[in-house]
Amino acid sequence: MNAFDFRGKTVLVTGGSTGIGNASARGFLAAGARVIVTGTRASAADYAGSDGDLAGLEYHRLDQGDAAAVAAFDPGVDRLDVLVVAGAKVAYRRAEFEIETFADVLATNLTGPMQLATKFRARLQGGSIIFIGSVASFRGTIGQPAYSASKGGLLTLTKTLAQAFGGEGIRVNLIAPGLVRSKMTAVTWTVPERLAATEAQVPLRRIGEPDDIAGAVLFLASPLAGYITGTSLIIDGGLSA
Numbered sequence: 001m002n003a004f005d006f007r008g009k010t011v012l013v014t015g016g017s018t019g020i021g022n023a024s025a026r027g028f029l030a031a032g033a034r035v036i037v038t039g040t041r042a043s044a045a046d047y048a049g050s051d052g053d054l055a056g057l058e059y060h061r062l063d064q065g066d067a068a069a070v071a072a073f074d075p076g077v078d079r080l081d082v083l084v085v086a087g088a089k090v091a092y093r094r095a096e097f098e099i100e101t102f103a104d105v106l107a108t109n110l111t112g113p114m115q116l117a118t119k120f121r122a123r124l125q126g127g128s129i130i131f132i133g134s135v136a137s138f139r140g141t142i143g144q145p146a147y148s149a150s151k152g153g154l155l156t157l158t159k160t161l162a163q164a165f166g167g168e169g170i171r172v173n174l175i176a177p178g179l180v181r182s183k184m185t186a187v188t189w190t191v192p193e194r195l196a197a198t199e200a201q202v203p204l205r206r207i208g209e210p211d212d213i214a215g216a217v218l219f220l221a222s223p224l225a226g227y228i229t230g231t232s233l234i235i236d237g238g239l240s241a
Ligand SMILES: NC(=O)c1ccc[n+]([C@@H]2O[C@H](COP(=O)([O-])OP(=O)(O)OC[C@H]3O[C@@H](n4cnc5c(N)ncnc54)[C@H](OP(=O)(O)O)[C@@H]3O)[C@@H](O)[C@H]2O)c1
Pocket: 014, 015, 016, 017, 018, 019, 020, 021, 038, 039, 040, 041, 062, 063, 064, 065, 085, 086, 087, 088, 089, 108, 132, 133, 134, 135, 176, 177, 178, 179, 180, 181, 182, 183, 184, 185
């Protein structure tokens, strides 16, 4: 048996337009799945020139922080085998200390994932949910109180939903990436001195690529991870070791 054969499976990846979500979506597509992705732009064509490759993926626009939009979201599936929640936002320049921004980031990064998990619960029986957390799920990030709180919340949400959904055969896990090259983190890796300083601290001496995370997403969704639920996997090149 090839555990990474996803033919006949249906996968939804929120935040699958670019970066880690897109790499994960492409991994599932290559493994034979039907893959639906969401992003914030009006159409797939709006990602031309971005790091996202939407060829072969079904695209829907979704603002995960808009409860009415999540409630109305219809990806056109009766059944889902895998739900990957990679959609998230961060606000820089101390904006997350403003309470409106704090609430907005929490809505997108924590309430939205909860709403998606409950919305698709009935269609996910026997399937798997993978939340993309962060190393910020485990520690503070001095300039991003909302991002860190949301990712920390996602960690205990993972454990709670694993308990609550386990009887339906739904596994719920979290992946906690370190610094990965994407448009969200361009503020760090596009500045050579910052990139070099970060790489010097990483035991593997490089920042992560979206594909470094996608492999673990496929593993957690596969039968090889059939007894893994309620857990988290840090993927940071050893930085937090
Ligand atoms: N890169 C890192 O170092 C790192 C580290 C730890 C955790 N993460 C997590 O990894 C996940 C993917 O991020 P990434 O690094 O791959 O960055 P990215 O390329 O910017 O991807 C973020 C994704 O979230 C979508 N998104 C933004 N706002 C949204 C909203 N309000 N509702 C729904 N979706 C929204 C984006 O859509 P558009 O493409 O339309 O903007 C995009 O698809 C996030 O959960 C992030 O927190 C990243």
